[in-house]
Amino acid sequence: MKPRIHVMSVFVDDQAKALDFYTQHLGFVLKHDVPLGEYRWLTVVGPDDTDGVELLLEPNAHPAAQEYQRALAEDGIPVASFRVDDVEDAHRELSERGVVFVQPPGVQGDLTIAVLDDTCGNLIQLLGPA
Template sequence: MRISLLSVLVDDQDKALNFYTTILGFIKKTEIPMGEHKWLTLVSKDVLDGVELVLEPIAFEPAKIYQKALFEAGIPLVAFQVNDVDAEYSRLASLDVVFSLQPTQMGTAKIAVFNDTCGNRIQIFQVL
């Protein structure tokens, strides 16, 4: 058993696609129209055949409640590993990404949390 897909709930797929590719640096792998929405996946530029990130349209009311509750509680929906949290924080902050937690050491990791502009807090982390 392995993880192949990871869904991120987004309030606007096109806005999310722009943010996740232009700002975060993911690469679009799949875009298939499916009526009002689309099957839209991204991959890391470093692992093109790795786990696909699904930009999942938040069309289901309980999912909207879940997303809002996590955001308001300050809880990240997902975490992405980076090589250097401080450098990634500086790069993203220079692109006007809004952080709710600046780089902070927590045990054997350093983390930071930002707003993805699509309804989620996203954590980046570095294993020290």
């Protein structure tokens, strides 16, 4: 058996807003949008790896999900890390698009890291080479 990651979830407080942010601001592309009653099976993928790992924009409707999301955000803990080629360039480009960073780019060991607010209740870490 050779397991591999297929789908990872990020809880969001509004799926439509999350889809807009992750596609229009971060540059992901829509993979699946399947109606499931009140919610949707809504996934995005990287534009250069459309058959790669899918990020599920999952509703935080359950109270435990809401508490988890709130606690991590309050403590400044990112829920996901996205690799970019150049964090400084990504920071500049995303800031111009109106993305709010709670931590500007900084070198930590052999990585440059910045943290942004996804507008849907999460902090997201961008990382790349130092």
